[in-house]
Amino acid sequence: MGATERDSYHHGDLRAALIEASESIIREEGVEGFTLRKAAKRAGVSPGAPSHHFKGTRGLLTAVAIRAFERLGAELAILPASGVPARNLRVQAEGYVTFAARNPGLFRLICRVDLIDCQDQDFREASFSALAHYRNAAAAYFGEDPPDRAARIFRPYLASAFATAHGLAHMILEGRPALLFDTPDPARTFIETTLPSVLLATWPDRHC
Amino acid sequence: MGATERDSYHHGDLRAALIEASESIIREEGVEGFTLRKAAKRAGVSPGAPSHHFKGTRGLLTAVAIRAFERLGAELAILPASGVPARNLRVQAEGYVTFAARNPGLFRLICRVDLIDCQDQDFREASFSALAHYRNAAAAYFGEDPPDRAARIFRPYLASAFATAHGLAHMILEGRPALLFDTPDPARTFIETTLPSVLLATWPDRHC
DNA sequence: GCATCAATCTGAACGTCATTTAGATTGATG
DNA sequence: CATCAATCTAAATGACGTTCAGATTGATGC
Structure with a gap:
């Protein structure tokens, strides 16, 4: 429910996981409740990780x-x-x-x-x-x-x-x-x- | 244009000045460009001053x-x-x-x-x-x-x-x-x- | 005119945010 | 098995809203 468990150092498919997590957050708390850090935490990674897959918060939200x-x-x-x-x-x-x-x-x-x-x-x-x-x-x-x-x-x-x-x-x-x-x-x-x-x-x- | 000059410690009519400043910011930079600190700075007061006149950022934006x-x-x-x-x-x-x-x-x-x-x-x-x-x-x-x-x-x-x-x-x-x-x-x-x-x-x- | 009081403002602090950077880890390639 | 690039962490930076103790002052009562 919270952070996704992870065995290896690499996530595997963080990009998809971030989109999924972000959509869930937005469904539950609205756009105004969304933060990049929340999405990262829910996907089980550190706040800096998303930058390797999206151009900032805007890039992730565009994908969502x-x-x-x-x-x-x-x-x-x-x-x-x-x-x-x-x-x-x-x-x-x-x-x-x-x-x-x-x-x-x-x-x-x-x-x-x-x-x-x-x-x-x-x-x-x-x-x-x-x-x-x-x-x-x-x-x-x-x-x-x-x-x-x-x-x-x-x-x-x-x-x-x-x-x-x-x-x-x-x-x-x-x-x-x-x-x-x-x-x-x-x-x-x-x-x-x-x-x-x-x-x-x-x-x-x-x-x- | 920038911060309003002020001779006395008290502003005089900070409430109105904050609404005016906020409206200007929103006109120039949009809602997404608005911050409470910007409005305070433009009115020539410290970031904590607005709290005496509005219930947080939401109160000020409601007035605007x-x-x-x-x-x-x-x-x-x-x-x-x-x-x-x-x-x-x-x-x-x-x-x-x-x-x-x-x-x-x-x-x-x-x-x-x-x-x-x-x-x-x-x-x-x-x-x-x-x-x-x-x-x-x-x-x-x-x-x-x-x-x-x-x-x-x-x-x-x-x-x-x-x-x-x-x-x-x-x-x-x-x-x-x-x-x-x-x-x-x-x-x-x-x-x-x-x-x-x-x-x-x-x-x-x-x-x- | 003066003392008192409440309103007002400052300055500093706190926790959260997005973003960046150096360095650690690891999957993939040869 | 060595190398390399992709991926992730940890820490730092600067801006944000909000709070609070203390400074300042306008207004009230005397």
Whole structure:
């Protein structure tokens, strides 16, 4: 549970262990509870060891953010797709917000551009790939071709398709639902009650 | 420019000076560049002095956040209002996003619930008051009575009215426009080109 | 005008943080 | 089996927030 036991002087796969440890810390204590020393301790190494595998704290957090985007992408990928574009877009948006609500630490991390190396190619690739299904659903709904990898990510219609869900996600993480509901899980209640009607108002379509 | 000169042992109005200094630092270097010691130095006092006026760093940042909400509220209050509800709502939303783009540090601060005492009554009051015009515009557009001070802030229609603008604001602060435009001020370009069409898609109304 | 008191500020300390460096350890190569 | 580069430790550095004893002073009561 605490520091990982280790028999040899070398760790074996410290890089992976640090990412794993960091993700756990962020899940348990949030991004603000994360420190490089904690991650090193949890992986069973000294505070200076991580520097051989990552460019400082930022490098490690960038790697964790990449994993977070991969998890988001995996969740969006398995959502059911119907023949109704509006419904598909709404399912993707709801999945996006649900991911943020269920993984507040990870979602906050991928939005903390001050903590991450946003120029990192793997990071940019991961952030692009994660939203593939969402993007396709939006393109189908708005009747446009989905942008390819070389094209700019955000077109006006895409901004529209992302902004509402992104805003709702942040509202949840900023604690708005707790002001509204006294249920055991206010965020869940928020998603189940407020969100569908919001998406309905944003992208009205009686075919859903 | 640097430390404020001081003739007497006592500062006179250190509380206000610390808030002023902190806001300047956050404007210049962002929230992540802020430290309590910097603020103390800029106000011309020792690192321990602020503790007599604020409950730690969080107390000071909460005071700065209150000021930030007041500035946001002041900007939204002077926006022109017409007889067309849809237009008024759109003007408020655009003002909201513009404030975020022009004051990235301050806007990030009021969203950093980990740095602020969100239970603070003055803070809650300020956050509520700042959005008065926005709320009224949304209520008029959706044909509902605006909620009074005692009522819960967010209803579904209000969440809808805020989510898109809030999401766009975060997208700007997360650097998305820089991926899109090569202009000297990508955020400005984003607002002037992408944003109106996004708001149009979100709240379609040919009376604007 | 003066003594007293509470508010305010300093200076130094403490523990934690990220990061760097010299040196110890060891897996891999020849 | 010797060599070498990769990996890790231990210690140090400087900045951070916070606390505390003591210095200073504005304000109050006389």
